[in-house]
Amino acid sequence: MSGFFLTLWISLAVIIAGSALGFLLGILLSYGAMPLRWLIRGYVDAVRGTPVLVLILATYYLLAIAGVNFTAIQSGLFALSIFCSAHMAEIVRGALQSIPRTQIEAGRSIGLTFPKILLYVLMPQALLQILPVWINTGAELVKASTLLSVIGVGELLLRTQETVGRNFMTLEFYALCGILFFVINFALEQLGKLAERRFAFVRRGR
Amino acid sequence: MKPLLSIRALSKSFGENRILKNVNLDVTEGEIISIIGSSGSGKTTLLRCVNLLEEFEAGEILLDGQAIGYRMEQGKRRRMRESELARQRANTGMVFQSFNLFPHLTALGNVTLGLLKVRGLDKATSRTRAMEWLARVGLESRSHHYPHELSGGQQQRVAIARALAMNPRLLLLDEITSALDPELVQEVLQTIKSLAQEGRTMMIVTHEMRFARDISDRCVFMDGGEVIEVAPAAGFFTQSKSARLKEFLRSSSL
Numbered sequence: 001m002s003g004f005f006l007t008l009w010i011s012l013a014v015i016i017a018g019s020a021l022g023f024l025l026g027i028l029l030s031y032g033a034m035p036l037r038w039l040i041r042g043y044v045d046a047v048r049g050t051p052v053l054v055l056i057l058a059t060y061y062l063l064a065i066a067g068v069n070f071t072a073i074q075s076g077l078f079a080l081s082i083f084c085s086a087h088m089a090e091i092v093r094g095a096l097q098s099i100p101r102t103q104i105e106a107g108r109s110i111g112l113t114f115p116k117i118l119l120y121v122l123m124p125q126a127l128l129q130i131l132p133v134w135i136n137t138g139a140e141l142v143k144a145s146t147l148l149s150v151i152g153v154g155e156l157l158l159r160t161q162e163t164v165g166r167n168f169m170t171l172e173f174y175a176l177c178g179i180l181f182f183v184i185n186f187a188l189e190q191l192g193k194l195a196e197r198r199f200a201f202v203r204r205g206r
Numbered sequence: 207m208k209p210l211l212s213i214r215a216l217s218k219s220f221g222e223n224r225i226l227k228n229v230n231l232d233v234t235e236g237e238i239i240s241i242i243g244s245s246g247s248g249k250t251t252l253l254r255c256v257n258l259l260e261e262f263e264a265g266e267i268l269l270d271g272q273a274i275g276y277r278m279e280q281g282k283r284r285r286m287r288e289s290e291l292a293r294q295r296a297n298t299g300m301v302f303q304s305f306n307l308f309p310h311l312t313a314l315g316n317v318t319l320g321l322l323k324v325r326g327l328d329k330a331t332s333r334t335r336a337m338e339w340l341a342r343v344g345l346e347s348r349s350h351h352y353p354h355e356l357s358g359g360q361q362q363r364v365a366i367a368r369a370l371a372m373n374p375r376l377l378l379l380d381e382i383t384s385a386l387d388p389e390l391v392q393e394v395l396q397t398i399k400s401l402a403q404e405g406r407t408m409m410i411v412t413h414e415m416r417f418a419r420d421i422s423d424r425c426v427f428m429d430g431g432e433v434i435e436v437a438p439a440a441g442f443f444t445q446s447k448s449a450r451l452k453e454f455l456r457s458s459s460l
Contacts, residue, residue: 105259106306110320110372111296124310
């Protein structure tokens with residue numbers, strides 16, 4: 001059961017940290033200065049082009065070589081947050097760029113500064129598109145957290161394996177493990193649907 | 207009398223293409239100016255320069271005697287910072303051809319946004335003022351409708367209320383009836399006519415020649431990025447001096 005809560009905690013922390021960074025990168029990717037945009041584009045493409053497992057192993061071993069002493073959990077959180085941020089950046093960029101430029105002009109014409117346009121005009125519209133994909137990314141992350149077992153983080157899967165190793169009740173415990181993952185992701189999905197319904201009034205406008 | 211808006215030697219290019227060539231125009235307070243000309247003549251670009259939505263390479267625009275958009279710093283001409291541009295833009299209201307309402311806000315929300323976030327008014331005051339303007343354009347009863355629930359003409363009237371609620375010195379109208387179905391054009395033009403009677407200063411880019419003739423104090427004809435002719439509306443259409451304007455008026459039936 002400690003594995004279940006660790007999985008839950010890791011997923012939540014990664015979604016929050018990764019999304020926060022992802023939103024920032026996505027906004028800069030859409031409206032930042034040119035050299036900065038190229039830099040972020042490089043980061044996003046590099047991370048998205050790397051398998052999560054490689055990312056996890058790389059942070060675990062490379063950071064140690066670089067002299068940063070992270071525990072397994074810390075480097076796992078780091079790797080997954082990086083992974084999440086790159087995906088979120090791309091999602092946020094896509095959503096922002098689908099909003100016509102005339103919306104920015106309309107905001108400018110009434111005297112709004114760009115940060116205010118972003119906050120009150122662009123983001124509310126973008127959020128609607130981001131939401132379903134965001135939930136999806138969250139579910140992916142919950143599943144990707146199982147990969148942390150390879151660097152010895154005692155999350156749900158590793159704990160299940162250990163338990164099975166002791167009592168040989170293979171079927172029962174893997175089934176339980178599967179059900180628990182399903183519970184997490186089902187809850188996440190319901191949360192997403194709830195949020196979507198709350199914002200549904202905007203969708204009709206499109 | 208000192209002009210409210212003064213455009214001096216304004217020039218702008220997109221790459222090799224010169225969009226505006228040495229444009230000069232003064233607008234006095236309370237005056238209504240219509241700008242006509244074929245598409246590509248630079249009339250919309252001129253309005254967008256006044257609202258600082260476009261940058262321009264040479265010349266200056268003075269609003270109330272103050273240069274907007276650019277300032278001289280150590281002998282160099284520099285674009286002002288975003289926050290200054292925003293402050294100056296709030297003095298000119300713009301209504302767009304394609305309405306450009308915020309789709310995630312109600313009619314009321316569209317009008318109050320600038321009052322809340324630019325003027326810094328509190329919720330109750332913003333609401334009251336926004337409702338006054340919506341009533342002014344005849345849409346009091348539609349205040350809680352989202353843009354997609356309104357007709358094109360109603361959307362454009364909300365856009366007019368949104369611009370006017372900011373109490374701009376100058377209202378810029380950019381082909382505001384061009385995207386409307388023919389039967390909806392009149393309701394928008396009527397709204398503008400009633401505003402004209404209040405003495406609002408307006409610059410209107412339009413293809414509605416009859417409307418331009420009826421409402422304007424002066425008309426401006428632009429062609430190829432230049433101001434060709436400026437004249438009081440009465441004589442503009444009947445006693446045009448330049449051959450190009452005569453040609454243009456012939457081809458567009460009045």
